[in-house]
Amino acid sequence: MAKIDLLFDDFATALAEGNGYMLANCISPEPPAHDQGRLYHFRNGINQFSVRTDLQYKLQYNPVLRLDKKEATAWLEVFTVYHKFVGTLVHAEEQQNVGADADWGKVYDDWKDVVNALYRGYQGGAFSAWTIPCLYVGGRYLRVFAIKADERTASQRENGLAFSGITEEDAFDPSSSNEKLEDAGRQINRIFGLCIGDRNPLEDSRKWALYYVATLLFKTHFRLNHISLSKNILRSLRATTSDMPPLSNYPKSHQVPFLYYCGVIHFLDEDYSAAEEHLTAAYEMCHAKAHKNIQLILTYLIPTKLLTSHKLPSSQLLSQYPSLARLFQPLCDSIRTANLSAFNTALEQGEEEFVKRRIYLTLERGRDVILRNIFRKIFLAGGFEPPKEGDTAPPVRKTRVPVDEFAAALRLAGAEVGDGNGGIDNDEVECLIANAIYKNLMKGYIARERGIVVLSKGGAFPGTGTCMTHMGFQHY
Amino acid sequence: MTAQPAFTPVEARRTLARDPPANSNKPTNFSSSVVDYVQRSFFEFNRLKGVPALAGITDEDIRSKLSVIVNKATEAGVVNARDWGTFPLPHEHLLEDRKKAMYAAQNAVLANLLEPSMEPQFNGTNGKKRKSHDQDFTETEGQQVTPPWKKKTNAKATLAERMTGKSKNQDKKRKDNNTWFDTSADALERRRQRFAHASPEPSPYISSRDDSPAVDANSGPTVGTCQTLEKNYFRLTAAPNPSTVRPLPVLEKALEFIMTKWKSEHDYTYTCDQLKSLRQDLTVQRIKSPFTIRVYETHARIALQMKDLGEYNQCQTQLRALYKLRLGEGGSSGGKEDEFLAYRILYLIYTRNRTDMNNMLADLTTADKKGTYVSLALRVRAALASGNYHRFFQLYRQYQDRNMVPYLMDMFIDRERLGAMAAICKSYKPDVSSKFLTKELAFACSETELFDEDIERECLTFVTNHGGDALLQEKDGNVRVLTGKAGNVFEMAKQAVFGKVDIKGQI
Known part of the structure; x- marks a missing residue:
């Protein structure tokens, strides 16, 4: 059996079983574990001068597949551009492996073609809703390749390899340094539109991809510092809730990141009660072993709790996550001991990191608690x-x-x-x-x-004097 | 942004353009007789400038007429055959044209008078045009005496240039102006005088339409030749005409001139207009130097003083980019970066944009934070962030002499006073002395009031404006402010003013 057939076997199985993730693996830029050499085989197994015909044999004239004509044509389109993409990607990786300059910008452009072919397939109604993992893969790698491409441009610019005029232009247009990622944002937004506008009944709706795609968009916007754009996404999601499955019906892997980003967006908006609600939900649902995610959630949940209910994380909680402990322990200690100068020092020393994570301005308010x-x-x-005579009251x-x-x-x-x-x-x-x-x-x-x-005689300091522990947060 | 052309390109009429003749792009070498003719044209015109008959004819007209004459001759292949020595000069041509046009117009008017039904046939001479025709001949002094039909010939001329593709040639010729003009000291002097009494903006409409030979915006920066110190701002819609653009040495003098005038007259409308045209001249010539920075800094400071936030923000945006270019010696910013960075921080306090403030703090380097102005701005920010109004008003009093810092702080001082009052009213009971309030809310530093009583009255007016007279009470010869009775009056006022400030064009 030719090595390339493994790919099309998977493809046929996925289609027969309706396994979206397996299907998505067939057009992924990363080979699956059981077929490490897939990309090479795919590139070499197809004659680049007769890509269309070769693929037509694999797809349209394949008796095992039994695709209807519309779907077969759509897949043919996808695989044709995918083949071109694989060629570019493999070349780029080879270049990188020998330490040469890899053209990630071209990789990004070719991958964009693949995503566009997919997009057209959905738009034309050739693909049904169970195949949406393909869109996940599409969106995810758009972001990945865009970031790589922008990094390459940036380093080229630093080395003076890119044409000289650009530094000057750059100074006047700081956004241009993320050209590809901004484009990726627009492309993913198109996918979002494709999903949110789907009018098929919920059982067969692309709306099931919404939260995943929304999270991708959030990630992109955060990296680009365009957080206000994320609010638009939340707004359009809120407007659609009536004809959408409830969030809790989605896979947890979609729910947790979505809740996390919602929480952070509210946090940055200074809506701390909403932030607390979302972040707490994310924290409670997050997989216990997903340490990185838990740390991310806590990074925002800790300042939020400090503000909303004057609660600090217990040392026990912090000790599980060394990087969080490094970040927050000195601050928490200073608040507990009501030591203002220690607080100022802790704030000053962590300033760079706090500012980077956008929690500085919130932590700063911890001074009130001290x-x-x-x-x-x-x-x-x-x-x-002094007790009055004959007074029996406490x-x-x-x-x-x-x-x-x-x-x-x-x-x-x-x-x-x-x-x-x-x-x-x-x-x-x-x-x-x-x-x-x-x-x-x-x-x-x-x-x-x-x-x-x-x-005041009764409770001069509201909310103090009790000690409660909830989720590792101590009331102080 | 600035690297793009500093004007909004307006699409020229291209639909009428024919394919240029194949040979038109070749540079043409004119015989000496032609060059001589051209020189004579300008010389004679300059000499005869004062003559009333030539009123309304400008250099531009002469230039375009010249190009028509030369181009026609070239096309007809008679360039070398013609006796240029005796050929009528352009201004004579123009006078001839004018006469012809006048007769035509008069005939048309007559025809109209005789046969009103025929009017639609004379599109070019109906109602409006006729009126201007009358005016044109009574007016002898004004600049705009050029009759409409004359303009038309001009338009044709440029159209012809475009069609024959001569524009590039023209452009080239214009660059080495000197070979074209009479460079004798006498002629130069006369030309200088011409600029002196000509309107500073010689009819920008004409200059942009009739003269601009569709310069490619990317072909390189313009180098100006204008020598006037004052020039009004006019938004460009086409490539600038070098004769209306001032070169760097003139601009430097102009800035000095404008600033002296600003200090003595304090006329912001004038100063702003002048500075804007200065900035425009810098932009079209793509001058990016410490001087450019100085111009923007000057304008930003004056704009702050006059509360012109639109202009201020424009300047700040440019300054931010200019500082990044590290134009100064040894890689320094080349300007007062510290000061203007501080203004940005203070401005962000004013707009209360937390996201931007966070970005701002993230961008500050350790060196930035040590700057005199930045560190004071950061102190102001910290005081406000912790609600320490006492410290804030203290800083406000302290920084009254720090350039434009007080102007920026004035933008939010009343807002913060309300905020402080909200806290004071909730926590002080039953009352506080007006003296304490006056000092605490930093009313004491207003320069206009010299006597303590007046300053105190200012504070009390502030209180009564929001809380009414009932909050004041006379006690032992002192005025007390009944904070205990204020309720949430100031809290409401605070919430009303603490809404988001959003101004277009800010960074």
Whole structure:
């Protein structure tokens, strides 16, 4: 048996069984485990001067396949461009293996042709909905090859290999450095449109590909820093929910990434309660061994929880993920011990990474929690009012705290509330207290003329004094 | 962006164009008699410029007429046969044309008068045109005396140029202007004077239509020859005419001139217009140098001062790209990058765009952060992010003398005052002194008010504007602000103003 037949055997089996993933493997840029040399065999097994005829024999005149004419023509189109693509890809990989310059831009363009052939097949109604894994493969590798192509262009530009004028143009148009990826974004968006516009009944609808394709789009937009585009996707998905299967019916591998990206988009939008909801759902559903994904989810869930419910991850949780521990442990410790200067140091040291992950501006707000904790410590240290005679009720805490005491505590914790002349700027101290009251972290009021803060008798610090652990998050 | 042509290309009428004759692209070597004729044309015209009969004829007209004459001669193959020494000069031709056209028009008018029903036949001379015809002959001084039919001959001339493909030749000729013109000191002086009293923008419509020989935008930068310091801004729709573009040395003087005028007169409309034309001249000549940066920086600063955010953003976008080119010595930015980076941070505080702010912070290098201006902008950002209004207003007072920083902060100072008031009203009870509020909300640094009472009144006006008179109370000779009674008035006001600011053209 010719080696190339293995591919078409798989193809026939996939079609006969209705196995979409197996089918998608037949047009994938990566050979399957049982047929490592597939791409080479496919390139060499077909005469490049009679590609169409050769493939016609394999597809249309193949008695095993029994494809109807429309479908056979569509597959013929796909395999014809696929053959061209495989040639380019194999050449590029060979070049890369010998350390030469591989033309990934051409690989991307040829793969785009394959995706377009698929697209036309779906558009013309030649392929039924169970074959959508082919679209997954199409979209996924569009992104992969686009990134490679852009990286190559970028390195060429750095080495001055690309034509010289471009650096100047580049300075005026920063987007051009991701030309292929931007194009990939547009192509995947077309696929998204192809799926969302499908009017077939749900049992046989391309809508089942929607969440996967949406995630691909999110990934692309995030890399390009075009996050607002992702909101459009969410909007169009929301508009379609009525005639779409519920999210929970989709494979978990589609649900988790989608929930994750939804959460991050809400997070960046400062809609922290929605972010918490989505990220928590993703966290709970994520496969326990998918460490990388869990870490990604936690990267955003930790700052979110800090903000929404002032909860910090337990050291136990962090210790499972060394990179997360490195990122968050110092920060968490400083918040727990209410050490402002340690907090500032931790924030400063992690700044680069925090900013890169877009969590800096959120973590920064952890300062409010520290200040609250400092204020609470003063309140607790203040002790109780002396019991009145004959009073049997439990002792009452002192609720009148001089501003000076807050000032002293803030200085102890490393807050910069000096007035620049060695003294303390009490107005700034008051400002910090005012903020805590304004943000509902503390209940009470400042009596400025008397220089004291009058705290509420019942629960001056809402939400504190209880310890709950949920999902490894501790209330603090 | 700037590397593209600095004008919006308008598609020329190409449908009428015939295939150019095969030989037309070859450069033609004209005999000395032709060259002499051309020189004489300009010399004579310049000499006779003041004569009333020639009013309304411009250099452009002469030039296009010349090209028609020479081209016709070339096509007819009589270039070398013609006696150029006695051949009428272009302005004589133009006068002749004008006379003919006038008779034709008069005949047409007469015909119209006699037979109104025939009017549709005379398309070229109906209602509107007739009116202008009358005007043209009464007006002798204005620039736009050129009668419509004359313009038509001009249009034909350029069309002919396009059809014969002579345009490239023309362009070439224009580049080595010097061989064409009389370069004697006398003639040069006369020409200079011409520019001095000509309108700074010699009718851009004509220059872009009639004269531009469809220069390919990618053929290379224009080099200007204009010597005027002042020039109005006009949005280009075609390749610029070098005679209206100022070369770098003139531009440098122009900037100085504009700035002196700005300092003494403070006329923003004028200054903005002048700076825009300056920027345009730089762009069309593709000048990217520290001087370019200085022009944009100057304009950005003035725009900030005048709260012209549109222009400011345009300048910032260009500056961002220009700094990236590292035009300065030893790979430095070549300008005040630190200062303008700080303005961008402050601007992002104003627009409250978190995504952009995050990107901004991610882009800052350690060296950037150490810059005087950037570090102060970062301090402002940090103070606001932590809600530390006390620190924020302190910084505001402190930075009153830092170039345009106070102008930028003014854009959001009232918003932040409302925010601070919302917090103060919720936390201070029962009241605070107006003195405290005045100081805390940094009313004290306004330059217009000299007396403490006036400054305090400004603060109280701010309070009553939002919360009404009921919040103020006189006590022991001092005014108290009843924060305990304000309820959520300021909270509502805060939420109203903290909506997103979105301005077109920002980076």
